[in-house]
Structure formats: C-alpha cells, structure tokens
Amino acid sequence: REAPLETVLCVVDATARPEALNEDALLRSQLRAADIVALSKVDLVDAAACAQMRAAIRMLRPAAVVVDAINGAVPPALLFAPDLDRLPALREVGPRGPVADRFEALSWTSERPLSLPRLQQAIGRLAPKLARAKGLFETPEQPGRLMVFQLAGGRATLAPGGPLLAGVPRTRIVFIAELGVLSRAEIDRIMETCVDVQAT
Template identity: 35%
Template sequence: MAIPILLVAGFLGAGKTTLINQLLRNPGGKRIAAIVNDFGAIDIDAALLESSTEGLVSLKNGCICCSLQGDLLRSLASVTRRHPVPDAVVIETSGISDPAEIIRNLLDPVIFKAAALETVATLVDAHLLTNEPQLWDDPLWLSQARSADVLLVTKAELIGQDAAAHLIAKLQQRFLPKPVFRLLADLPLEILFGYGPGEQRAPGPARPTSLPFFATTSWTATKPLSLAKFQHALNVMSQTLLRAKGIVTFAGEDPRPLLFQLVGSRATLTPSPLAPGDGLEAAIVLIAREELADLTMITSLLDEAVCL
C-alpha cells in the first residue's frame, strides 16, 4: 500500500512550520516523516523542526516547484525505503512555491506507487489577507488556494471573531466546493489525511505560469545585536520585505536567543528553542519581491546593529 502524502502549502509566514511541528509532536500514534523546503541558504524551518523528529529531510536554497524538483523526488524515494516504513509523509513547501507544479512532480509513476499524494492543505493567513486585500488577485496566492483540497485559516484571532467569520465565508464562496477550516491547536489528523482524492487524483494539463520572482539573502552575525539599532532596521524591513525569519540574540542582561519573524508589517520576537548556530549570535533569511528588493541596504542596516 502506498504511503499517504500530505502537501502543506501557503504564502510566506502563513504558519506551515507551526502546523508541521504540531503534527510531529502529536502524531496520533503514526510514524510521520517530514520534508521541508526553505527558500534560502539558512534553513530556519528545518532547524525549528529538528528537535521534533528524526525523520526530517531538508531541501534549501531553492523551491521544490522549480530548482529542487529532482531533490524532492530523490528525498521522497529515500523516505519510502526507510525501516520501519513511515505511516505518512508531510511535505512543506516554501512560501513562494506553486503547488500545481509540485503536484505534477508527485504524480511521477514510480513515486506514486510507493507514496501517493492524498491531501493538499493550503494555509491562509487571515491577518495578512485582511491587511493586504490585493492578495486575492495575486497569481501565486491564487494558485496555492486553487491547488488545495482543504483551506486552513491561520491567525484568525488577530482580526477578531466577526472579521474571521466573514473571511471564512468569502473563502468558501470563492473556492467552492473546497472545505475551509479555522486552524485550531487540536485539529484532528483526519482533517489532513482524508480530504484528498488519493489515487483518483490525475495530473492536469500543463499550463504556463506567470508568478512573481523573488530575491532572497541570508545574513549572519557573530556578535549580539543592539535592540535599538535592530528596531531601526526592522522599520525598513517591514516596508520592503515579504518575509524574514531567523534567530537573534541581543546585548544586555538576557542573552537567550529569540525567534524573529516578520510577515508584511507584523514582526514578532519569541523565545527560541535553539541557538543561531555554531559561533553565531544571529542568523536571518530575508525574502522580497525581486523588483522591490534592496537587500544590500537591509543587510547594511543589520550590520550596523551588531555590537562591536
């Protein structure tokens, strides 16, 4: 019997890593293997997941809908040959991946016999979609939503109960007949391993895609950062970047590492379960639309935030 595959898609910062962490920590008695894909030379997502599972494969510095297609299929073939055999495989796409292309890759006849795509779950960031309504017409976001078997709404608590209900109703109307759920902490596995058409899924006709191009860079520091200067850099990043994620430490009384995340104009700093890396005090991945990117300026501002 083929191992079921859950493909987790969603725009930058929608909460894909959080969902996969939840699945790995509460697998419901299943052996779950995870394949993650971060668009950057520093794979922050994989680092955050490493403490959760031994069955983790990391693909980085590209996206699995284009430059890493071969890596994905080879990694998936390797996972299916493990002993004991996993009960399920979860594949996390990068936030800039087009699931339609990945689905076609997963329908490779050799792979499909060993691991069959069962469900495509696309995460929808309620806060981002509410504050950036132009995403409703964004080609990449639309492809991610249309490729899904089920839509999972994240961060609904940030927009309020009434706004969340309105957004879910709009998603249901726009993408009928796809089921739409608000992603909760106790989401049952049956929701994720049961909505796809499984072996009835057939490859669709190839179609050209016109998706925005993205620029990415990775930045590291070997000394702690000044919080005030980092906040200055953050003001610029929030106006320029689509997404930033990393682990940082600040000079001062509390040297503990913090997980830094930026999605649009919203930034958070929370305790990190791991350090930035050997000999590092900070490691950040920056992603922007290519035509709007000035990543050199941002890395210069981050350089200025390093305490000498």
C-alpha cells in the same frame, strides 16, 4: 498547548465583485487577519477587474502581500518559514519571472549579538519592502540565548528561542522580498547598524 501562528493565507476569487469583500463579514475578518492574499481565477477576468479586486483588498488589508495564484500556485517561500539551518545561496537579482520566481530569499548572518532597539529600527526601515522575514539572534542582555524574530504581513513578533549552539552564527535572518525590490547591499548597510560592537 498552543502552536504559534506564523502566516495567515486568505484566498480571494478574482471573479467575485469587489463590493462582496465588504458584504461578507467572515471574508472581511479573514482578509483583515491575512498576511498573504492569493487571488485565484485571475485567468477568468481581465486586467481591470484584477486591479479593482486588488484595490478592494488593499483597502481592507494594506499590509498584506497580494499574489496571483495562477493554477492555485502560491510561492512556497511566502507560506513556509525559511529553514535557518540551511540558508539560501546568494542570488543576483534577475528579470521578473513567473509567480513562483517572483520572490527571492536573501540571508544575513553575524557573529555578534544585536541591539534589540536598533534591530527594531532596522526592521521598521526594511518592512515596507519585505513579504516576510524570519531569524534567530542573540542580544547582549541575554548572552547564549537566542530570540526568534518573525515578520509576516506587516506584523513582527519576537519569542524566546533556545540556547546558542556552538559553530552556529549568533544571528541568522532570512528576508523574503519581490525580486529587485531589496538588494544585498541595502540589507548589509541597514543590518550592520544593529550589531552591538561592545559585546564580545
């Protein structure tokens, strides 16, 4: 049996020549599949060299989230799926901090099922601002059954989930974005358009 692949991480050495990304077929294929690119050894090069490497990465994989892996650290929220049973506490957007505090998780819940076509439109609008998203939701077409939604590196997937449990919201989605890029009001405004008001 196969396990679903949730996130692909590729580590790139900032001290390497940007041209090397195109010269190494294995590295090039890894970058093209990456959802997240961790730029290592950024402390050993100047800002201009880092910018050149980021530009070279963007040429190969524009949708990837590129983070500086200072001392090898990558924000865990980018790597591991959010625990949908323990939604993060709401947080006000604050000043940009170190790499670990560069991202925030904002959750959205609803007691009503979602229209799948409208959810696809909403995610299309939110995706450019997201590093990652994951959630469970019910549709009117399959009452009592959950769908599992996931977005990473610009790729969205849907898969059948389990039955809806009593006492749990019909929809639970966690959005991960850089601090200050996405607001709770924007998420609420866009996601409310997905709610199927006809369903009970």
